[in-house]
Amino acid sequence: MSTVATDTASPAPARHGRASWVPYVLNLPALLVVGTLILVPLGMTFILSLHSFGMYTGVSSDISLANYAEIVRDPYFHEIFLRTFRISLFTTLLAAALGAPEAYILHRMKGSWRSIFLLVMLGPLLISVVARTLGWAMLLGSTGVINQTLLGLGILTTPIQFMYTETGVVIALAHVLMPFMVISVWAALQRLDPQVENAAISLGASPFTVVRRVILPQIMPGILTGSIIVFALAASAFATPAIIGGRRLKVAATLAYDEFLSTLNWPLGAAIAVLLLVANIVIILGCNRLVERRYAQVFE
Structure with a gap:
């Protein structure tokens, strides 16, 4: 009887482990969209803000605040x-x-x-x-x-x-x-x-x-x-x-x-x-x- 009970309960951890990564997979498309269309442009804007500008030289390559x-x-x-x-x-x-x-x-x-x-x-x-x-x-x-x-x-x-x-x-x-x-x-x-x-x-x-x-x-x-x-x-x-x-x-x-x-x-x-x-x-x-x-x- 103990063996049967052990065998019956053993698949539970597998189901729990499989369910733990399902939300991440389902949210992956949304995360990719947010990262591509929002975070990447924001990061590029921040990097651009660290450059300097000259009237005749335009945007320079130096980095400063x-x-x-x-x-x-x-x-x-x-x-x-x-x-x-x-x-x-x-x-x-x-x-x-x-x-x-x-x-x-x-x-x-x-x-x-x-x-x-x-x-x-x-x-x-x-x-x-x-x-x-x-x-x-x-x-x-x-x-x-x-x-x-x-x-x-x-x-x-x-x-x-x-x-x-x-x-x-x-x-x-x-x-x-x-x-x-x-x-x-x-x-x-x-x-x-x-x-x-x-x-x-x-x-x-x-x-x-x-x-x-x-x-x-x-x-x-x-x-x-x-x-x-x-x-x-x-x-x-x-x-x-x-x-x-x-x-x-x-x-x-x-x-x-x-x-x-x-x-x-x-x-x-x-x-x-x-x-x-x-x-x-x-x-x-x-x-x-x-x-x-x-x-x-x-x-x-």
């Missing part, structure tokens, strides 16, 4: 990076302030209406970002629809300057990135039990108290997740700041573009792109730690 030192020392680059992250921060705050209530309203709608308004909310993602931004340019311009309407109603005497300002860029970016916030918050709302709201109301809580004490703490992880996505996309956005901000209101992405295609200083443009990526990664990792802690507090 001169480009990074120039960015760190020059207040011009400080201003552009601060503007980039300031615009990203205000875009994230505006998207959270408008997207979270919108997601909650969608969550409370009936099925047929929810589908319609969900399609309307996701509509901007179905249109080219350039087309959307040009639409905002026609709305926000001095002779645009918004200013002309307010002037016609007598509310304004002079047009409000939205174009070529940070305010205009924030408004356009918030519209472009709003669906990412709504989707993140809506995913968090799927875990929310409606009976918890009913229980709070039956115990005498006001609607505002229910939102503040019951709903908001449970959807906060979704808000933080959406904020990470919106901030990262806003910080690396190019088309919207280039069209709404123009040539005078540069951000890191448009500055790197100009260095690559206007001055042809590829190493400096690569250094700007690398620093923008590193700053984004640091901010995202810090916020991700905050999200993980929030999830642990809500669902523990």
Whole structure:
């Protein structure tokens, strides 16, 4: 009997050993794609950023940190990076302030209406970002629809300057990135039990108290997740700041573009792109730690 039991149990380690490398084999195509299309270009960009550039000699073969030192020392680059992250921060705050209530309203709608308004909310993602931004340019311009309407109603005497300002860029970016916030918050709302709201109301809580004490703490992880996505996309956005901000209101992405295609200083443009990526990664990792802690507090 002992021999039979031993023979029956012996194949288990083999199955376990075979199963241990199966996930790696299944993930190998994705790893190859990531390595080839993302990691290799990033590595080449970093190597390019270590070279120097001369107006008459072009990109040299020497290796140094001169480009990074120039960015760190020059207040011009400080201003552009601060503007980039300031615009990203205000875009994230505006998207959270408008997207979270919108997601909650969608969550409370009936099925047929929810589908319609969900399609309307996701509509901007179905249109080219350039087309959307040009639409905002026609709305926000001095002779645009918004200013002309307010002037016609007598509310304004002079047009409000939205174009070529940070305010205009924030408004356009918030519209472009709003669906990412709504989707993140809506995913968090799927875990929310409606009976918890009913229980709070039956115990005498006001609607505002229910939102503040019951709903908001449970959807906060979704808000933080959406904020990470919106901030990262806003910080690396190019088309919207280039069209709404123009040539005078540069951000890191448009500055790197100009260095690559206007001055042809590829190493400096690569250094700007690398620093923008590193700053984004640091901010995202810090916020991700905050999200993980929030999830642990809500669902523990």
